[in-house]
Amino acid sequence: SQTIHQWPATLVQPVGSPLSLECTVEGTSNPNLYWYRQAAGRGLQLLFYSVGIGQISSEVPQNLSASRPQDRQFILSSKKLLLSDSGFYLCAWSPSGRPSSYNEQFFGPGTRLTVL
Amino acid sequence: AQSVTQPDIHITVSEGASLELRCNYSYGATPYLFWYVQSPGQGLQLLLKYFSGDTLVQGIKGFEAEFKRSQSSFNLRKPSVHWSDAAEYFCAVGASFYDMRFGAGTRLTVKP
Numbered sequence: 001s002q003t004i005h006q007w008p009a010t011l012v013q014p015v016g017s018p019l020s021l022e023c024t025v026e027g028t029s030n031p032n033l034y035w036y037r038q039a040a041g042r043g044l045q046l047l048f049y050s051v052g053i054g055q056i057s058s059e060v061p062q063n064l065s066a067s068r069p070q071d072r073q074f075i076l077s078s079k080k081l082l083l084s085d086s087g088f089y090l091c092a093w094s095p096s097g098r099p100s101s102y103n104e105q106f107f108g109p110g111t112r113l114t115v116l
Numbered sequence: 117a118q119s120v121t122q123p124d125i126h127i128t129v130s131e132g133a134s135l136e137l138r139c140n141y142s143y144g145a146t147p148y149l150f151w152y153v154q155s156p157g158q159g160l161q162l163l164l165k166y167f168s169g170d171t172l173v174q175g176i177k178g179f180e181a182e183f184k185r186s187q188s189s190f191n192l193r194k195p196s197v198h199w200s201d202a203a204e205y206f207c208a209v210g211a212s213f214y215d216m217r218f219g220a221g222t223r224l225t226v227k228p
Contacts, residue, residue: 006159032213043120043206043218044160057214090159094213103213104150107159 002027006091006108013115019064019078021111023091026072031093033074034105035066038088050074051096086115118143118209122219129197130227137192137222139181139207148210149190151181154221155203163205166190177201202226 003026013019025031032051036044046059048066056066063082067075074091089111094103121140129135141147148167152160164175171183181192190207207219 034214043220046214046216049214092160096213104162104165104210105216106162107152109159110157112157 002093002106004091004093004106004108006089006111008111009109010112011114013081013113015083015115016080019076019081019085019113021076021089021091021113023074023076023108024072025074025093028072028093028095030071030096032096032103033068034092034094035074035076036090036092038090038110040087044090047076081115083115086113088112118147118211118215118217120207120209120217120219122205122207122222124222125220126223126225128225128227131199132196135192135194135197135201135224137205137207137224139190139192139219140188141190141207141209142188143209143211145211147190149181149183150208150210150216151175151179151190151192152206152208152218153177153203154206160206163192197224197226199226199228 005024034049035047038044050056050068064078091108092105094105119142123138150165151163153163154160163179164173166173166183173181179194183190204221204223206221208216210216
């Protein structure tokens with residue numbers, strides 16, 4: 001079966017510091033991968049998605065970036081964190097190779113980021 | 117553009133009572149609809165999904181949802197709520213594999 005991991009689970013960082021959040025998927029190949037941010041009392045905002053190694057699409061302009069160095073690894077980064085970057089970051093995957101319309105997304109446990 | 121509205125930010129029900137969470141969507145074509153549940157500090161778990169066919173969809177944990185095209189709704193129901201159902205529930209509409217729009221969520225509190 002497929003599993004998705006995120007780490008760290010929680011992170012407290014000072015303003016201006018760098019960020020690296022990691023997401024890995026097991027039990028599948030060539031998944032579509034996603035990064036979402038969830039702010040308190042709001043829904044999920046799609047930040048990035050990837051359909052393959054090195055292929056990243058950005059949905060929201062910001063000081064965050066994403067990379068996919070391996071098939072099942074997705075990394076969210078920042079060079080300098082802002083207070084507004086605080087939130088709950090969720091990684092998700094969906095299968096590829098079948099009609100994309102039918103692809104539900106499966107979520108990881110999330111990372112709680114607090115920027116002070 | 118597609119969007120999802122969950123009119124109820126917070127709902128409180130007594131344990132054993134029935135539950136209905138509302139979801140309205142805006143989408144020009146046939147929507148792909150989902151309900152997810154999120155426990156505090158956790159990721160989202162898929163409860164059920166609707167792609168086509170029977171408009172009454174059964175999901176996990178005893179939940180069901182009914183797609184009503186005329187009302188642009190996809191309400192989630194459960195006949196008898198358990199204390200473990202307390203969580204946040206998100207409705208989502210998918211236009212493509214990456215373009216999934218989520219509602220703001222409804223927080224469910226269950227009274228003993």
